[in-house]
Amino acid sequence: MTIAPDRVDQPEVDEDHETARSWQVVVWNDPVNLMSYVVWVLRKLFGHSKEKSTRLMLQVHNEGRAIVSSGPLEKAELDCHRLHHHGLWATLEQT
């Protein structure tokens, strides 16, 4: 680890890159997947704590959907692909 510098120049903003960053991965409720399984998948794929994964699972169950990750399109699509491989219904939304 290191300490933060005293002064940081304002970084240039790549507007295309910024646009590409704003994708959210949404997991939708389904009547089949077990709650315990969904918690395990979220821990496994995203490294969330058991508490955070449980909170997201309950949000999916109670509200019908939850945002489980976000990032550039390529990352979001990869996350979605991994969720599909685990049998979870996931889609992408651009913010």
Added chain:
Amino acid sequence: MTGPFTVSGDRITFSVGDDEKDVLRSVPTLLEIGGDAEGRLDYTPHPDDEEAATRYRDLVGDDLAQMRRADQATFEMVLDGESGPPETIEAFMRVIGEARIVLAGRLGIEDDGWESEMDMQADPELALLGWLGYLQDAAVETLSELF
């Protein structure tokens, strides 16, 4: 030990009776082409954008199908009683999960709460759906202990 799973070091073994194994050996046939008539496993990240959905399909090709086939090969290895690392039980669990999704499609299950509304012993596929859920939950518990 959690139900049918036995952990020894970093390896896990699955063990059930021969009759139960026979039932499980029929599971991959549920997932063959045509088995998922309801299309419950036909996911797309871009359901409302056909152009993006097409680009995504071109990008991933049949990658998901290949991964599912690899999982099914591992599933059969696990059924043969071979011990394996946690990844083998993860594959086993995914196959069971896909089978449950397909079964639910066949049974017309659309909403939460079906377990309390349906007689689980009234239909062989419904009973299988319930039993596979028990196995998947046991697998989750076993794998969670290894986290």
